[in-house]
Amino acid sequence: MAKVWIDGETSIEVEAADGVNAFNLTVDDKQIIVSAGQTILEAVQRVDGIGNIPALCNHPAVKPYGACRICTVEVSEDGGDKFKFVASCLYPVKEGLIVRTDTEKIRKLRGGIIELMLARCPNVKRIQELAEEYGVDKPRFVLGDQDCILCGLCVRACQEIMGKSAISLVNRGIYREVAAPFYAYELTEECIGCGDCAFVCPTGAIEMGDDGRPVLPRVKIPYAEVEAMMKKETAATS
Amino acid sequence: MVEQVRKLLEKRVESPAELENLRQSIAGKRDTSRTCISVCGGTACRAAGAEAVVDAFVDEIERRELQVQVEMKETGCPGFCERGPLVVIRPSKIFYQQVKPEDVPEIIAETVLGGRVVDRLLYVDPSTQEKVTYEPDVPFYKKQTQNILGANREIDPTNIEDYIASGGYSALSKVLTGMKPQEIVDEVKKSGLRGRGGGGFPTGKKWQSCLDAESNIKYVICNADEGDPGAFQDRALLEGNPHSVLEGMIIGAFAIGSHQGYIYVRNEYPLAVKHARIAIEQAMDYGLLGENILGSGFDFTVTIIRGGGAFVCGESSALMASLEGKIGEPKAKYVHMSEKGLWDSPSLLNNVKTWANVPLIINKGADWYSKIGTAGSKGTMIFSLVGNIKNTGLVEVPMGITLREMIFDIGGGIPNGKKFKAVQTGGPSGGCIPEKFLDTPVDFDELTKLGSMMGSGGMIVMDEDTCMVDVAKYFIEFLKGESCGKCTPCREGINRMSEILSRITQGKGKPEDLDTLEDLAGILSAGALCALGQTAANPVMSTLKYFRDEYIAHIEQKKCPAGVCRELIQYSIDPEQCVGCLRCLRACPTGAITGEKKEPHTLNQGLCIKCGACYDVCKFNAVVRQ
Numbered sequence: 131m132a133k134v135w136i137d138g139e140t141s142i143e144v145e146a147a148d149g150v151n152a153f154n155l156t157v158d159d160k161q162i163i164v165s166a167g168q169t170i171l172e173a174v175q176r177v178d179g180i181g182n183i184p185a186l187c188n189h190p191a192v193k194p195y196g197a198c199r200i201c202t203v204e205v206s207e208d209g210g211d212k213f214k215f216v217a218s219c220l221y222p223v224k225e226g227l228i229v230r231t232d233t234e235k236i237r238k239l240r241g242g243i244i245e246l247m248l249a250r251c252p253n254v255k256r257i258q259e260l261a262e263e264y265g266v267d268k269p270r271f272v273l274g275d276q277d278c279i280l281c282g283l284c285v286r287a288c289q290e291i292m293g294k295s296a297i298s299l300v301n302r303g304i305y306r307e308v309a310a311p312f313y314a315y316e317l318t319e320e321c322i323g324c325g326d327c328a329f330v331c332p333t334g335a336i337e338m339g340d341d342g343r344p345v346l347p348r349v350k351i352p353y354a355e356v357e358a359m360m361k362k363e364t365a366a367t368s
Numbered sequence: 369m370v371e372q373v374r375k376l377l378e379k380r381v382e383s384p385a386e387l388e389n390l391r392q393s394i395a396g397k398r399d400t401s402r403t404c405i406s407v408c409g410g411t412a413c414r415a416a417g418a419e420a421v422v423d424a425f426v427d428e429i430e431r432r433e434l435q436v437q438v439e440m441k442e443t444g445c446p447g448f449c450e451r452g453p454l455v456v457i458r459p460s461k462i463f464y465q466q467v468k469p470e471d472v473p474e475i476i477a478e479t480v481l482g483g484r485v486v487d488r489l490l491y492v493d494p495s496t497q498e499k500v501t502y503e504p505d506v507p508f509y510k511k512q513t514q515n516i517l518g519a520n521r522e523i524d525p526t527n528i529e530d531y532i533a534s535g536g537y538s539a540l541s542k543v544l545t546g547m548k549p550q551e552i553v554d555e556v557k558k559s560g561l562r563g564r565g566g567g568g569f570p571t572g573k574k575w576q577s578c579l580d581a582e583s584n585i586k587y588v589i590c591n592a593d594e595g596d597p598g599a600f601q602d603r604a605l606l607e608g609n610p611h612s613v614l615e616g617m618i619i620g621a622f623a624i625g626s627h628q629g630y631i632y633v634r635n636e637y638p639l640a641v642k643h644a645r646i647a648i649e650q651a652m653d654y655g656l657l658g659e660n661i662l663g664s665g666f667d668f669t670v671t672i673i674r675g676g677g678a679f680v681c682g683e684s685s686a687l688m689a690s691l692e693g694k695i696g697e698p699k700a701k702y703v704h705m706s707e708k709g710l711w712d713s714p715s716l717l718n719n720v721k722t723w724a725n726v727p728l729i730i731n732k733g734a735d736w737y738s739k740i741g742t743a744g745s746k747g748t749m750i751f752s753l754v755g756n757i758k759n760t761g762l763v764e765v766p767m768g769i770t771l772r773e774m775i776f777d778i779g780g781g782i783p784n785g786k787k788f789k790a791v792q793t794g795g796p797s798g799g800c801i802p803e804k805f806l807d808t809p810v811d812f813d814e815l816t817k818l819g820s821m822m823g824s825g826g827m828i829v830m831d832e833d834t835c836m837v838d839v840a841k842y843f844i845e846f847l848k849g850e851s852c853g854k855c856t857p858c859r860e861g862i863n864r865m866s867e868i869l870s871r872i873t874q875g876k877g878k879p880e881d882l883d884t885l886e887d888l889a890g891i892l893s894a895g896a897l898c899a900l901g902q903t904a905a906n907p908v909m910s911t912l913k914y915f916r917d918e919y920i921a922h923i924e925q926k927k928c929p930a931g932v933c934r935e936l937i938q939y940s941i942d943p944e945q946c947v948g949c950l951r952c953l954r955a956c957p958t959g960a961i962t963g964e965k966k967e968p969h970t971l972n973q974g975l976c977i978k979c980g981a982c983y984d985v986c987k988f989n990a991v992v993r994q
Contacts, residue, residue, distance in 0.1 A: 196700050197855050199895045215894045220700040235894075242891040246860035270884050271864050280853065299695070299853075302678070304863040306853030 135160045138179015153225045157181045158232060169194060170218035170229055171201055181231035183218050184240070184260060186332045187281030192290045194219040198247075198281050200240050200260070204230040215239070241266050250274045254333040277335035278347040280306055284327035284336055296321035297346065308336075308346055317343055380655040383663040384541035387532070394533045403438045403480055404458040406521065407467075410445025410604055411639055412761075413452035417468065418442075421453050424469035428476050438480055444520030444608015447762035448508055451491060456503050456521065463503040464489040494758060494780060508759045511778050513740070515748050516724050517601075517764045520608035525643045528650035531611040537656055539730035543619050544664040547730075552623040553579050556726065558734035560746035565591055565682070565719030566794070566823045567899065568745070568812040574716065578624040578706040581714035586626040588617050588668075589710065589717040591687060592633035592640065595679040596795030597846060599826035601750040601762050602720040606633065606640040609724070610647035614670060616723030618657065619730060621668045624716050629670040632687050636677055644672055679796075679850035682824075683898050684709075684717045686852065697852045698898035719824070721750055741767035745811035749825055753779050756786065756831035763827075765810075772806040775829055786831035790914070794823025796843045796850075797903035799910025800836060819910040821903065835932035836915040837922050841869040843907035851901070858901030861888045865908060873933040877923035885912065931993045934978045938994050941982075943968035945990035952982035952991060 132146040132154070144163070146154050151166050155173060157180050164173035171188060174181040187198040196217045204213040205221065206228040213230065230236065241264040247254075248261045249269035254277055261267070282299055285308060289295050296318065298311040310317050323342040339345040381387045407413070407422050425440055448454060451465035457479055464475065464486065471489060478484045490499040493507055500506050503521075523530040531537070543552055557572025578586065590613060594602040606613060617629050631644055648670050651657040659667045673691055680686045681696040688710045690696035709715025725747060729737045738746045745767040751774065753763050758780030765774060771791060775781065782788050790800040793810075799820030801808070808814050812822045830839065844866045853859040865888050868881050889905030896902045912919060921927050928936040941952070941961070946968040953961045953969055960976040963969030968990075971982070983991045 195854075196897055199856050199897065202895055216702065217700060217897070221702050239891060239894050242887055243856050243895055246856055246864065246891070249864070250860055270880075272867060279856070280859070282854075301853070302680075303848055303851040303853045304859055306859065 132161060135162050135177065135180060137177060153223050153227070155223055156226075156228045158230060164223050166223065168223055170203060170205070170216075170221045170223055170227075173223050174218065174229070174231065181229070183231050184263075185219055186256070186279060187283060188219045189283055189287070189330050191330070192283065192286040195282055195286060196220045198243070198279065200243050202236060202239055202243075204233060204236060237264060240264055245269045246271075247279055251276045251279055251333060253277070254279070254335075256333055276347065277333055278308055279333055279335075280308070281332060282308075283330040283332065284308060284344075287326040287330045291326055292322070292324055294320050294322065297327060297344075310346075317346075379653045381662060382655065384545050387537060387541055387662060391532050391535075391538075394529050398533065400459060404441055405438060405475075405480070406441040406443045406456050406458060408445055408452060408454040408521075409442035409525075410449070410452075410520075410607055411600070411637075412445065412449035413454060414639070416452040416466070418453035420469045421455065421467050421472065424472035425476075428472050432476065432481075434476070434480070438476075441524050442526075443523060444525050445517075445604040445762065446509075446521035447512075447514070447517055447604070447764070448506070448759065449761040450759050455489075461503045462501060463491060463506060465491045508761070508763075508778055508780070511773065512764050513748050513766050514764045515728060515740075516605065516612070516721065517608075517750055517762060519612065520604065523609055525608055525610055526646050528611060528647070528654060531609070532654075535731070536611055536727075537615055539727035540615050540618055540656065541662060542730055543622055544662050544666065549579055549623045549625065552619065552730070555734045556623075556729060559729045559737040560734075560741070561722065561725055561729060561737070562745060562812060563719060564721035564725070564749065564824070566797075566821070568822055571718065571722055574704075574706050574718070575620065575623060577704060578714050578716045581707045583714050585628075585711075585713045586624055587710045587713055587715040588621045588624070588626045588629040589687070589691070589715055590617055590629070590631040590633075590720060590723055591682065591684065591717055592631055592637070592644075592720045593675045593682040593687060594634065594637075594720075594824060595677075595682050595850075596824050596826045598754040598828050599752045599795060599824050601752050601825055603637050603640050604762055605720050605724055605750075606631075606637070607643050610640075610644045611651065612724045612727055613644075613720055614647055614651055614657070616718075616726035617670060618661065618668055619726050620716055620718070620723070622666055624714070626716065627667050627669070629668060630691060630710075631670060631672045632675055632681070632691060633672060634677060635674040641672060641674060648672065678852070679846075680852045680898070680900055683900055685898070687717070688715060695852075697854045698900070700897060721825070742809060742811045742814075744813045745822075749810070749822070751810075751825045751827045753827050753829065755792075755827075755829040756782050756834070757829040758783050767811045768809040770807050770809055771801065774810065774827070775806070779829065782829065782831045784831075786833060788829070789832050789834050790830045790836065790839075792820075792828040792830065792839065792843075792907070793826065794821035794906075795826045796846050797821065797900060797906050798823050798826070799906045800830070800839060800914065801910070802914040819906065819913055821906065833930055833932070835873075835928050835930040836911040836918045837869065837873055837928075838930075838932045840908045840911045841866070841873055844869055844904075847900070847904045851904075855895075855897040855901060857891045857895040858897070858904060861892050861896075862901075862904055864888060865905070869908070872919065872922045873928070874935040875922065875926040875933075877919075879923055881923065882912065882916075882919060937978060938973065939971060939976060939978060939980070939983060940973075940992050940994070941969050941971050942990050942992050945988050947988055947990070949987070951985045951987070955981040955985045957981065 131143045133141050134144050135141045183201050185201040201218045203218045206213045210228050244260050245266045247257050249271040252273045300309045327344050328336045328338050335347045336344050453467050455464040455467045478486050553575045561571040562568045675681050678696045681690045683698045684705050686696045686698040705715050748764050748766050750764045790802050792800045815822050848862045848866045851858045889909050892905045893902050921929050931937050948966040958975045960972045961969050
């Protein structure tokens with residue numbers, strides 16, 4: 131018999147799971163029994179009051195992606211000898227896994243990531259709340275003025291749920307942004323105006339416009355705009 | 369058409385015994401005493417004009433009607449890129465370097481026909497000033513162990529018979545005739561071979577998990593997406609000896625039970641793509657690829673996929689995403705690619721060099737192989753030795769050789785009488801190692817301990833005129849441009865590091881910047897999604913660790929000790945030293961230097977753009993850089 135927690139307050143004495151379709155997991159020193167085939171984040175979120183894992187780029191409706199990294203936790207597969215950092219939204223539950231969701235190290239890491247996000251998007255309410263929770267007051271970097279944290283939820287929702295790809299992540303690195311594929315000037319008829327992208331957006335960077343189509347975050351390098359300008363110039367000179 | 373098909377069928381080798389017969393008959397047809405002129409056809413020598421040299425040889429041989437006596441061969445790269453184009457006259461192995469087309473008639477007349485050596489084309493050992501006549505005596509080669517690279521110099525990569533004649537595909541025969549998949553994997557495990565692409569993961573372990581993975585479909589992938597600045601050993605192998613890579617892949621495929629392989633190669637390597645394609649076609653013709661290989665009933669084909677040039681696609685999961693036709697972004701590898709990789713099937717991905725090691729291990733045995741190297745790192749490793757070094761090129765050495773031997777004995781040391789400052793190993797994610805660790809043996813674990821890594825084998829040597837902050841900035845800028853942007857730590861963190869480093873090199877750094885850099889490095893190594901992000905801070909961390917005083921000089925004294933960072937240096941003319949030769953005055957692009965002949969010149973700081981042209985041309989040390 132083992133002491134198993136069914137929520138943050140209540141524990142019961144049951145037979146430990148024997149690892150066929152269920153695993154014994156220790157989350158912040160509390161043992162829980164979870165079904166196989168899910169990620170740590172999914173498993174922990176199902177047990178109220180256990181663990182503290184924030185997540186921004188994760189949504190139950192789409193496949194996990196692992197972009198924002200604030201759901202990072204420490205896990206040990208060898209009974210607690212060695213711990214490593216993993217993204218809980220992607221890491222599959224395993225028998226005997228020990229998970230720590232709120233250690234000093236993790237708070238520092240998450241605080242650092244949130245500082246980077248806050249520097250990029252200083253005006254986003256969700257990020258400000260997280261910054262407060264993790265004790266980040268003012269980023270040490272030059273502040274940006276973006277609303278989008280590039281979690282990719284909108285793009286994945288459009289593709290995975292709607293089966294469309296009206297919006298896309300274009301460019302790479304710091305130049306990455308959400309735009310119409312190939313930087314098209316405006317959304318094509320591929321967009322059916324379902325509003326999924328605006329619904330899943332964790333920062334409110336996408337809103338629905340009056341024409342029933344989403345208004346995307348402002349694009350920094352709109353090739354289409356440059357093209358249009360060049361066309362205008364050629365027209366003027368010829 | 370029918371005739372063509374028949375001819376094609378004739379080439380097909382139906383069994384290992386037939387392969388042996390073929391090998392004998394090729395050897396029988398060849399006259400080893402016949403003069404063979406081999407010109408290195410690697411990319412570096414081509415850039416130096418090797419193609420024109422080859423054309424000149426062909427013309428001259430035709431003109432003198434020597435086609436029967438003399439064989440002409442364009443080989444792969446033996447590594448001494450510094451001295452290209454390289455020409456070796458076999459069988460005597462007379463070695464000519466920096467050969468120009470106009471030297472060709474003389475070589476033919478003197479060496480080929482007259483048996484005399486053309487003195488002025490010989491290599492002069494810079495340390496002893498002695499001329500070296502024969503290729504094996506060149507000091508650069510003498511201290512190397514070219515187990516993998518060595519074949520490059522003898523083989524025409526576009527002719528499969530050359531490879532077969534040199535014993536090629538005998539490891540494949542051995543495997544197909546008597547080894548069970550588990551035996552092959554055990555042999556690789558026992559050899560101690562570790563992945564040559566960067567991570568150094570034990571190859572045998574990877575093969576085992578791929579063999580154990582249950583699936584009807586498995587893939588074998590060769591990672592030839594070499595993107596590290598200054599590294600070109602994978603290119604040299606794929607260009608110079610593509611069959612050795614193919615043979616390794618076929619053996620790997622047979623071991624894990626795969627029937628489809630891919631070579632993912634950068635499109636920026638046109639010659640490697642071409643030679644790999646020719647090799648695949650020839651191997652298909654000879655029945656070494658395709659259906660029923662050597663009559664064993666085993667089928668395997670290889671397809672070439674050209675990469676679009678994203679650095680991150682050298683990372684295995686991003687490579688596979690790119691191969692699937694998706695955006696080249698890494699994904700988490702909590703389930704290994706060897707269990708769930710390309711199209712979610714078990715996939716065995718190894719670097720070009722790793723694959724090229726496989727036939728060697730099978731042929732000579734794991735015991736022989738594991739005798740080379742150190743306790744944790746077996747075999748030889750090919751490094752590309754570049755930067756401020758006399759002998760730029762590819763160097764193959766046993767693991768465990770010291771950095772000093774590599775840089776000073778093989779590399780010949782630092783040119784222009786400058787002092788050694790640091791060596792950057794492992795590409796952009798590696799670290800800078802200072803002089804006091806020059807006696808460290810080079811292997812996977814030792815380099816990691818120093819805060820650097822083996823990586824793909826890049827080795828950039830830097831002299832005293834190098835600013836380490838500037839070097840860190842260079843690598844961070846590179847990684848900033850190459851980060852895929854998927855995860856926050858890498859995308860935002862590297863960008864912020866680059867901001868801070870730019871500020872420091874402009875003299876606007878703050879003392880707390882160093883702590884911020886260290887914090888960012890911690891976030892990257894613990895939080896980033898893939899190995900590229902996790903190791904991205906290495907150049908910054910290692911320079912901070914070993915050259916912290918340089919950072920402090922930039923921040924506190926607003927000085928760049930090496931005189932590199934433009935915002936922090938000033939040029940002036942020392943009137944005592946200046947003889948008024950007008951050289952600097954003429955070199956200055958902005959007219960900042962004025963003066964009369966034989967009178968000391970003056971430099972107008974307002975007009976100076978700090979290009980350093982005056983400094984470079986002054987022969988009297990009159991231009992001072994502070």
